[in-house]
Amino acid sequence: EEFRTSSGPSDAGGNPPSVTIHTWLERFNKQKPHSFEKATTPVDAENRISHMEKIFDVIGCEDAFKTRLAVYKSEGNALAWWKAYKQAKGGDAWLITVANAAHNYEILHERDDDDTE
Incomplete structure (x- = not known):
């Protein structure tokens, strides 16, 4: 999987360099995620989500990679739950749908913010 980002240097054709899961994994791990x-408790889950969101915000992570990076740091019961949940929802096809929906929501939210300024 690779995506192109609009910030940063460009290649010889004027396109930004591709960003792969490996690039995001390196940036993610530098933040020392738990x-x-x-x-x-629900507070434990909320703290986990806040920790991940903070890291994603700092590294500017694209939505398409957030779930995979969060799952990468899941172990034991959390990883087993995720695998069962993903399978019940339709596997990787479902994950792609969720990532696209999150990306579209973010675009619409940014447009709403632009309209209010």
Whole structure:
């Protein structure tokens, strides 16, 4: 998987360099994300989400990679739950649909913000 971003240097054809999961994984790991095995309370789950969102915001992570990076740091019960949930929802096809929906929502949200300024 690769995506092109609009910021940063361009290649010889004027296109920005492609950004792969490997690029995001390197940036993600530099932030030293916590592993996650289980949430015994709702606050534990909220803290996990906040931790991941903070890292994604700092590195400017594209929506298409966020789930894969978060799952990468999941272990034990959390990883087993994710695998079962993803399978129940239709596997990778479902994941792609969710990533596209999140991206479209973000675009619409940015347009709404531009209209209010």
